[in-house]
Amino acid sequence: MEIRRADKIAETLEQHVFAGKYRDGERLDELKLADQFCVSRTPVREALQVLVATGIAEQIPRRGVFVRLPGPVELMEMFEMMAELESSCGRLAASRITEAGLQQLAEANIRCQEAINQNDHAQYYAENEKFHQIIYRGSANGYLEKQALRLQSKLRAYRKMQLRFRGRMGQSMAEHREIVAALEAGDVEKAAAVLRRHVAVQGEKFHQLMANFNS
């Protein structure tokens, strides 16, 4: 339902960057992109502005815009913030989530388990994301929910890796059940703590991956 071509271009570029099509620091050439998308420079420039605003790219005046992939440090920081955000969502959801929300969580968990049984990583990944999104929603704080969704989206590409750790899916599943239990019990502190730990583990696994990769 996109009417402005600039928006479509921005979306496409964002996907390309997340897909690793560009190297860190690579310049996004307005003319080449205009050519590539068969438009003039104007909509391309508007799309680039969006990338800059999102933090995906950096603009240096009179020099151009350059893709800016997060380095290891920033990634760890983002994972840590994700853990804090999810913890906050859990804290609020513990006292606010509706019966319908709890029901959705249970269903999502069932679908997660099915994915594990079939050893379907992609499916587990998708259902796991939904599980967490239900908790964001459960916080009954639209602003917090939006921010959590944004960061979840930004970390998507990097979170995919760590699920491949042996036994990680099973452990993750067990944690899910713990989370649901805390939410059902309305145990604010436990929900916050368990969710923080659950997400923080992702960051730690990712850290291990980075370390292995560098050695």
Place this chain on the structure above:
Amino acid sequence: MEIRRADKIAETLEQHVFAGKYRDGERLDELKLADQFCVSRTPVREALQVLVATGIAEQIPRRGVFVRLPGPVELMEMFEMMAELESSCGRLAASRITEAGLQQLAEANIRCQEAINQNDHAQYYAENEKFHQIIYRGSANGYLEKQALRLQSKLRAYRKMQLRFRGRMGQSMAEHREIVAALEAGDVEKAAAVLRRHVAVQGEKFHQLMANFNS
């Protein structure tokens, strides 16, 4: 040090919106703004894109961009998220803040007290902001720090009001001392809890203001 005129325009417009120069839903006319800033529509459009990306304005394709001030509900949500973010910063800072950071906190608190003694709201307000920013920095998480700063900035205009509550500055000051004590002791949970409460009070005071205003 701005070279692009579009950036300067975006900054100015943002200030104008925060200063309440525009009503909610008001359309930002490209031609009028171009005239006003003595430029063509192009840099104005780029500036408007920035406002849209920041969430200050909303764009409806082929219709224009309209300022979008947060309503009471969204404001409460933002205050609540601010409390959670500050709590997270405090949690992390409790185990990471440096001696230098603690020293800065002590100094900021002294300046806060001086402002109270002189009953200088504006001064207290400024020093109070710095106090919190030191804690963001103390989290040793640049990403989290940036997000906290962004939200703090967005809430600036609304936080100003609640400091005028009778006795609020004094109470706030007492809470500051409690925060510093928790950070010095490295008490993670206490730092998180006290900061959450300290910031959440702001939201509640604001809520009272809104209620009084509507009655």
Place this chain on the structure above:
DNA sequence: GCACGTCAGATTGTATACAAGATGTTTGAC
């Protein structure tokens, strides 16, 4: 009197033209 279609005006979206600054090369002096 009401509904619908058409048309004029206004406004956004895109293309293109022009201006200004940055980069890199070449040329000349030492």
Place this chain on the structure above:
DNA sequence: GTCAAACATCTTGTATACAATCTGACGTGC
């Protein structure tokens, strides 16, 4: 041979021109 300065080229930033579409009013038909 090396360094520096001027110049050519390329790229971004801005202005303007054109295209598309939305709004609102007017008029016509029922």
